[in-house]
Amino acid sequence: MSAAPAQSRPGGRSARVRAAVHRAVEELAAADAAEPLTIxxxxxxxxxxxxxxYRRWGSVAQLLADVATSRFSGDVVVPDTGTLAGDLERWMGDVATDLADPDxxxxxxxxxxxxxxxxxxxxVDRHDQLRAMIERERARGGAAPDVERxxxxxxxxxxxRAVFSTQPASPQWARGLVTALLKDM
Amino acid sequence: MSAAPAQSRPGGRSARVRAAVHRAVEELAAADAAEPLTIxxxxxxxxxxxxxxYRRWGSVAQLLADVATSRFSGDVVVPDTGTLAGDLERWMGDVATDLADPDxxxxxxxxxxxxxxxxxxxxVDRHDQLRAMIERERARGGAAPDVERxxxxxxxxxxxRAVFSTQPASPQWARGLVTALLKDM
DNA sequence: AAATTATCGCACCGATCGCTGCGTTAGGCT
DNA sequence: AGCCTAACGCAGCGATCGGTGCGATAATTT
Structure with a gap:
């Protein structure tokens, strides 16, 4: 007998159920709160x-956190154009495009x-990606602003703009933020 | 008989009930989602x-919007120090202090x-306050950045920082944002 | 291929939610 | 002071929610 044989089983049907539930949450959240968004x-x-x-997630809050973590991680890749300005501009454009989706x-x-x-x-994932680009530029020997800044x-x-304002956040405008950041440093 | 005698009655008990409900919403929202926050x-x-x-507000969403509108309007006054930098620094410090409350x-x-x-x-109210300060500076003849910017x-x-980050937003740091804004224009 | 067991579906229960008549209280006006 | 009616409290009604046994299914290991 082994110590701990197989505690989890993440393949096949479980994965399919997980994907279906995630998709349902995204679709229901997209239907502007007309649906109660209950289990x-x-x-x-x-x-x-x-x-x-109920058994897998327990509460709507935990389920939403799980869905958000999956959704807001990995769909935007960190670019590598050679310069920090190029990386940031491309990355901000991608993030802005992703955030433009009402769903x-x-x-x-x-x-x-x-x-x-x-x-x-x-x-958090976007935070990490930004830090990765800045630290790479520093390792390259270039000057880079503080991650915090x-x-x-x-x-x-x-x-x-995405949450509190009605003004659209276009990718062009988002790229403009990069030049404003790199101008004074 | 008059045209429209008295369609509403906002005094006395109604005001007391409204205040009690608003207070209850704030207190329950402060108890980090342990309470279901239902009617x-x-x-x-x-x-x-x-x-x-149920009769006065109809749904939790409308009630929350009402409470938020009352709470995020008027508790911070637009200062008038004579200069735009002074106004903005004082105002940002006040707003940051208000947002530092976890409730x-x-x-x-x-x-x-x-x-x-x-x-x-x-x-929206903070947006209007900011626009008021900037337009006043322009009426004074001074140079002021775009409201949008x-x-x-x-x-x-x-x-x-208040919503997406774990980093604290201190009033000092908030005032520093003003100098960064007014530096390059 | 057979065994094992994590995971899922089904039936069901108590509690609570959202909502509606109806009578009562108390602001606002003459 | 007295009337009028907006606003509130009470009782109760479907409907739905959150959660629990128990058997069935299928993913994983031997």
């Missing part, structure tokens, strides 16, 4: 029994409202 | 019958999650 509703849309959702925004809003950890789950001047305005 | 719970905490809340943050998060209009309800560089980082 039976999510399960019904996913074609899955509510019991499964993505709705998911983000719902996640923020679900708990204190929700907001961080939407942004870059977050304030790039992610700050972008996410503010 | 019977809000009414019970306010010492008010649930029927009243205020919890209310903001819940409002954002309640509907697409929630985010705007938390920021000021929103991006001041409100953007401040609200981003």
């Amino acid at each position: 039976p509703v999510i399960a019904a849309r996913a074609g899955v029994h509510p019991t499964t959702v 993505v925004l709705a998911l983000m809003r719902a996640t923020i409202g679900s708990g204190p950890e929700g907001g961080c789950a939407c942004a 870059a977050v304030d001047m790039l992610l700050g305005p972008l996410y503010y | 019977p719970v809000i009414a019970a905490r306010a010492g008010v019958h649930p029927t009243t809340v 205020v943050l919890a209310l903001m998060r819940a409002t954002i999650g309640s509907g697409p209009e929630g985010g705007c309800a938390c920021a 000021a929103v991006d560089m001041l409100l953007g980082p401040l609200y981003y």
